Amino acid sequence: MSDKCTDYRFDFVTHRKKYFILSAFLIVAGIISLCTMNLNLGIDFKSGTRIQVQIGKVFNEDDVKQTVEKIGLKPGSITTAGSKNDMAVLQFPEPLHKDQVAALTKAVQAAYGNHVDVQESMVNPMISRELARSALYSILIASVGIVIYTTIRFEFRFALSSIAALLHNVFLVITLFSLFQIEVDLPFIAAILTIVGYSIHDNIIIFDRIRDNLKRVKVKTVQDVEHVVNYSIGQTLARSINTVLTVLICSLALYIFGGESIRNFTLALIIGLTFGAYSSIFIASQIWVSWRGYDFKRKCM
């Protein structure tokens, strides 16, 4: 193994400003999108009732609407879902009473046959606010816990660079969900927290290697630091790519074959894992290089 850590094939470090600009651009786009379009919150966070009707064949949305309106219910929206377009999703802005749900089930079964199956979820506004709050707390507490652990095992600079990359990933997933107005439901939070765990996981493996290499080389200049990072990323690159590939294979399989109820969940995972792989190489490591380089220059002068 080369001791100088100058033996690497790709230069990841030199163009770091470009990655920062790209990410900054995406973040600004996200802020604009969130301010103008907001998130398409599912009833998990908004309150109301969501009813999913498995009809079992292709249907007309207007027919379903009429069937439902006949019993005096006014759905806020009706959308078609399912891999065979055989599922109707009805959203009601207010929580329905269980008798109303029972009446609705009877009505659609009368219209489309007894094989029709209904899935229902109802959330009261008070509960949905609590859910959203506890989700936010979870992410903040998890971040703090991870910072503490990483600071103890590594150093503060690593910890903060990791958290910056992590928040970057989470924010970009939220951004894309806002831009494309994909519905945000409860499993979305599980997805976000998985992304948190995974992007940290990814960062730590590269940082671990940087720390390892720093022990072996005497860094005298900013260039030396950059070399070490380039060398370390190069060393772990095969692992980074292969790992994200295998996890993406699993998530894609879940997305394509896993059924309707986890589709948004897996979509969030796929986006988040991709950003996670990107950010551990192009954001977290680069923030660390810039920071370390800055401290280094200050000390030398």
Next chain:
Amino acid sequence: MIKWGKLGALCLIVLMVVILVVMTGTKIAKQTTLGLDLRGGFEILYEVSPLDAKQNVTKQLLSDTEKALDKRVNALGMAEPSIQVEGDNRIRVQLAGVTDQERARNLIGKPAHLTFRDMQGNVLMEGRDLAESGAQGVLDSQTQQAVVTLQFKDAKKFADVTQKYVGQPMAIFLDDQPITTAIIKEIIPNGLARIDGQEDIQKAKELAAILNAGVLPVKMKEVFSTSVGAKLGQEALQSGVKAGMIGTLLVFVFMMVYYRMPGVIACITLVAYIYLLILLQNLMGATLTLPGIAAFVLGIGMAVDANIIMYERMKEELYSGKSYLSALRAGSKRSLRTILDANVTSVIGALVLFYFGSSAIRGFAVTLILSIVVSLLTAVAGSRFLLSLAVRSNAFNKPVYYGARGRDQHE
């Protein structure tokens, strides 16, 4: 020279793992408790408030309500209810695999203000006068008729009522619905009464359950509910399992093509990982939910990652000119710390999820934590052991077996 003993041991272990999984795998998989999203059923979160303003919702009241609900559900013969007190004033009821959801939901959700009234509608006694689970549906041992027996808390009060109304009918109301009427035949001094003339024992038990529920001095309001039809649940299970299998198979192919011999070992340890995880989930009595399947598949990704980290390290050591055995030693030693650090952070995330999450997310968190622990056992310890057997057997002494480029060695 090939050491056949080591190679034989390796093959034997692999064979044993395969036989064990093939023989018992389906049986274990079938024993898994499925969550309501995978088998149909419903989950309701109730907010509990007292019937009259004088009362407060106390811990005691909540746990009484919980017990009473449990009895009510059991009396209805519904399997595996999960009833938990949450926070200061909430109770979560989960019922999986219920065929007649509407009936069950009506029965459970009934706030049940039970009253005993005379023909003019005057309230004589209330549900709270009934002893806790004082109503029972039984077969009369002499007449073989289904009856409901009642036990009142205050024998004297009941004696007074029966004395005053003897010979008259007394109606039992749940809220404002009359459920049944019984004629008071005689003065009852001991607080024990019975309602005759039930259709069958099933009906008698149901009535008793309603009466017992009426003992609860609380109102329950549904604040969150989710229900899944049985067919939809089954479909979700099938597609989830199918997706998991396809994903896992693709990962197997990738590992074997890219890492060759170690890749094959990774696949075997992955099979052991999946098997152990299902077994552990069963032993813990954990319920498998849809997010749980997702965590499961994600755990496969993490387990594969541990293998990848180790194999990549090993390749590097090979390139630096080490022998196969010392490359394995150095590779697994150096990769272990990295894997541990990375997994501890994931566990921190999962623990936070478990602590703050609602039930579905909790299932996800439990599966994630379990999968990380199991993957340390199989993908780190197991993989290392099998790989060392393979390396020591001297049967794989070419870089090509490790997916390494031969020309780079001893550079």
